[in-house]
Amino acid sequence: MKMNCLFCCMSERQFTRRSSSRQGIKDCIDANNTLSRFDNISYKTDSSRRRFISEEISKLGKGKISAQIFTFRELCVATKNFNPENQLGEGGFGRVYKGHIETTQKVVAVKQLDKNGYQGNREFLVEVMMLSLLHHQNLVNLVGYCADGDQRILVYEYMPNGSLDDHLLDLARTKKKPLDWDTRMKVAAGAARGLEYLHETADPPVVYRDFKASNILLDQEFNPKLSDFGLAKVGPTGGQTHVSTRVMGTYGYCAPEYALTGQLTVKSDVYSFGVVFLEMITGRRVIDTTKPTREQNLVTWVTSESVV
Numbered sequence: 001m002k003m004n005c006l007f008c009c010m011s012e013r014q015f016t017r018r019s020s021s022r023q024g025i026k027d028c029i030d031a032n033n034t035l036s037r038f039d040n041i042s043y044k045t046d047s048s049r050r051r052f053i054s055e056e057i058s059k060l061g062k063g064k065i066s067a068q069i070f071t072f073r074e075l076c077v078a079t080k081n082f083n084p085e086n087q088l089g090e091g092g093f094g095r096v097y098k099g100h101i102e103t104t105q106k107v108v109a110v111k112q113l114d115k116n117g118y119q120g121n122r123e124f125l126v127e128v129m130m131l132s133l134l135h136h137q138n139l140v141n142l143v144g145y146c147a148d149g150d151q152r153i154l155v156y157e158y159m160p161n162g163s164l165d166d167h168l169l170d171l172a173r174t175k176k177k178p179l180d181w182d183t184r185m186k187v188a189a190g191a192a193r194g195l196e197y198l199h200e201t202a203d204p205p206v207v208y209r210d211f212k213a214s215n216i217l218l219d220q221e222f223n224p225k226l227s228d229f230g231l232a233k234v235g236p237t238g239g240q241t242h243v244s245t246r247v248m249g250t251y252g253y254c255a256p257e258y259a260l261t262g263q264l265t266v267k268s269d270v271y272s273f274g275v276v277f278l279e280m281i282t283g284r285r286v287i288d289t290t291k292p293t294r295e296q297n298l299v300t301w302v303t304s305e306s307v308v
């Protein structure tokens with residue numbers, strides 16, 4: 001299991017909010033601030049916890065949440081009891097399974113968050129809220145979620161070509177053909193459009209904070225969609241230059257000034273885009289400890305005099 005996220009405590013400061021016609025995201029932001037209390041709430045019973053989560057999601061989403069609520073039983077049926085044969089992959093927060101929803105005849109990807117993993121109720125709710133309120137052809141669709149008992153499960157549209165990571169960086173393991181140049185550029189352009197939507201169209205802007213090859217999913221035609229919005233955060237508004245926050249993201253992709261200061265701007269995502277772009281043109285992973293020492297960090301290596 002990968003555990004390469006950065007967790008570093010820094011001050012979390014509230015930002016001023018501006019009035020906006022795009023009420024949806026603003027509600028999400030209000031939700032973002034409210035969400036911290038989910039972490040510390042204890043529940044008398046499973047059903048009260050489940051009811052509380054569903055009520056908060058519908059209250060914070062103000063009726064705009066299109067995601068379907070699934071029962072655990074429905075998702076057991078869809079994934080054949082989370083059968084290892086249905087497993088599509090595994091990340092730092094849990095396993096992802098292919099599933100089939102009988103009632104809608106939809107093929108889906110079901111991410112069962114690890115109960116002992118780092119992603120808690122807050123990230124789960126941020127993801128449900130963000131993906132319910134943000135819609136773009138280069139962002140993955142959230143079909144629904146399940147919060148039965150201890151379960152925290154996200155149900156996404158199924159992306160037949162998996163993640164960019166699978167086609168770019170671990171070809172010996174995945175046994176995939178290297179992507180041709182045109183496809184690489186198509187993926188880069190689509191992923192950039194997804195970020196542009198978050199930064200320029202969403203109002204207030206949203207900082208994605210987890211731009212990396214494994215979070216860029218690919219459909220049948222290799223159109224890219226950004227996934228994993230649990231770390232997404234509302235960006236600076238009302239003339240503010242940054243939002244101060246805990247540093248979170250993935251080592252190697254995280255902008256150095258954000259990692260050092262905790263000051264987050266949309267440019268932090270642009271840095272991560274640059275890192276992924278380097279991976280796309282070199283076919284090398286940003287951090288690769290199997291390489292000679294001076295080549296282990298891709299950014300340092302490509303900017304060193306010997307390569308330029």
Ligand SMILES: Nc1ncnc2c1ncn2[C@@H]1O[C@H](COP(=O)(O)OP(=O)(O)OP(=O)(O)O)[C@@H](O)[C@H]1O
Binds near residue numbers: 140163165
């Ligand atoms: N919607 C989807 N459709 C098809 N495959 C998916 C989908 N979502 C995830 N996957 C597969 O599951 C794998 C694991 O995804 P996940 O988001 O859990 O972890 P990750 O992004 O690899 O790592 P991390 O947890 O560090 O972000 C992906 O690399 C991809 O192959």
Ligand SMILES: [Mg+2]
Binds near residue numbers: 091214215228
């Ligand atoms: Mg991911």
